[in-house]
Amino acid sequence: MHGQSSIIVESKDVEFYYSGEEETVWPALSGISFTVNQGEYVALVGPNGSGKTTLLKLFNALLIPSRGEVLVKGISTANEDTLPEVRRTCGMIFQNPDNQLVATTVEEDIAFGLENLALPSREIQNRVLETARLLGLEKLLKQPPHLLSGGEKQRVAIAGVLAMEPKCILMDEPTAMLDPAGCREVLKTVRKLNRERGLAVIHVTHFPEEAAGADRIVVLNEGQLIADGAPGEVLTNLPLLHSLGLRGTAAVELAALLRADGCPLPPQILHNRELVDSLCSLEQNS
Amino acid sequence: MNRSITMGQYIPGNSILHRLNPRLKIIALVLLLVFLFLLDTFSALGASLGLALALFALAGVPFSYLLRGLRPVLYIALFALIIYFFFTSGGVVLFRIGFITVESEGVEQGLFIVARLVVLVLFSLLLTLTTTPLSLTHGMSYFLKPLSHIGLPTEEVAMIMAVALRFIPTIMEESQRLMRAQLARGADFETGSIFRKAGSLVPLIVPLFVSAFRRADELALAMEARGYRIGARRTRMHEDVIMLKDWAALAIVIILIALALTFDL
Secondary structure (H helix, E strand, C coil): CCCHHHEEEEEEEEEECCCCCCCCCCCCEEEEEEEEECCCEEEEECCCCCCHHHHHHHHCCCCCCCEEEEEECCEECCCHHHHHHHHHHEEEECCCCHHHCCCCCHHHHHHHHHHHCCCCHHHHHHHHHHHHHHCCCHHHCCCCHHHCCHHHHHHHHHHHHHCCCCCEEEEECCCCCCCHHHHHHHHHHHHHHHHHHCCEEEEECCCHHHHHCCCEEEEEECCEEEEEECHHHHCCCHHHHHHCCCCCCHHHHHHHHHHHCCCCCCCCCCCHHHHHHHHHHHHHHC | CHHHCCCCCCCCCCCHHHHCCHHHHHHHHHHHHHHHHHCCCHHHHHHHHHHHHHHHHHHCCCHHHHHHHHCCHHHHHHHHHHHHHHHCCCCCEEEEECCEEEEHHHHHHHHHHHHHHHHHHHHHHHHHHHCCHHHHHHHHHHHHHHHHHHCCCHHHHHHHHHHHHHHHHHHHHHHHHHHHHHHHCCCCCCCCCHHHHHHHCHHHHHHHHHHHHHHHHHHHHHHHHCCCCCCCCCCCCCCCCCCHHHHHHHHHHHHHHHHHHHCCC
């Protein structure tokens, strides 16, 4: 967007094999090249086993590419010495809210990453408080994690990452185990951080409605990057999505059925609202 | 149901006892326990009991918790009483059942041992009821620190304990969920011989273990993703500082013990 400096994550012709799998036919990932800029919200979609989670783990140096290179703010993830810097820049949120909270209270959990950075206690306390305020968690600070709702747990996880002042948040299906209210709570939080703080977000998701809210959608299949574009392009490409066993949003699917029945709808319908508006204007014109 | 799962025995509060540094609380407890074994009169024991009760009042711990804490000691106490009553001889014969006699020396010693046990448990309860399991762990890990010089990973052990404490309620919730799931499939945990009952727990324990290992895997990944590295230097959010009030509290305990010992209560 703003030249070289705004690139947060860059993957250069990355290939990845899980260890002991070198002889198998498919690498988990191959030929992956793309960049994510500051403030960009990228949805990562693809069928099960397409390598989404693997790719996400490469960006956080939990995995190191077998071939090629992943750069986080220009730093290679393969370098042991700069690992803390990489993990601080790209924080990761996992699917299961229970299995990523480490400490016995919310505040200690938010502090966990900061303690790993060996910051002075004063600063940790300030940052924990500041982050908790930002995410509306200040009333829960002394609570143990098992008394929180799923949405609250995910927000604590986000707070734990956010306290480390990252440039990018990697999310691996963060809403898959939440109820609808928890989903909205988490997505709203992330969207807000993305808009107001210019945080880049890479969001692995199975839900077309979540992907539709992103700035950009990247589609993976069998370890290869097969589409990369705005939601309006990718999510409306139903032949591609259906061939992968994926869906468009409800509005896209419905619009396609209506078009097949001869209803003259514009091609770029993505959200329910757009579909309703188009249908209403058709009604008025006829 | 899960709201009732409490962490250890800790009762939240904000009394002076709650706020004392856990390290000094542990030292004070050890001193008091040693002191209890040095005394040999009922009056000294009575004074200690008074002290323990006064401290309970200070901590604002409800009386019911005190009784609940003492319940596990009941059987040991009974057992000790029986042993002392019937098998210690000396003093006046109080009464006789067949060839077994109960003599005054035995009664006196039995009661003394049990009273000492009760006071000892009360002092220990005072620590566990007013200290969160986490600060207890931190406190204890401090005393383990010297062992790191001979290569023991004391920081890591403290982390393991803290993580274990974090997951006790989670795993308990899960075991209840599994139990309900198995009950819904017709499992029977209640009837049958003890072997049958133990056998019926297998379908509970196996999935619990599988899931615990999966959790451990994911947690390890999450910890790593947040920059945790074994052997790396870490700091703590709440520094374990010992303040004047902590030293003062310890000094009071030492003075009380010294007074009691010199005047041979």
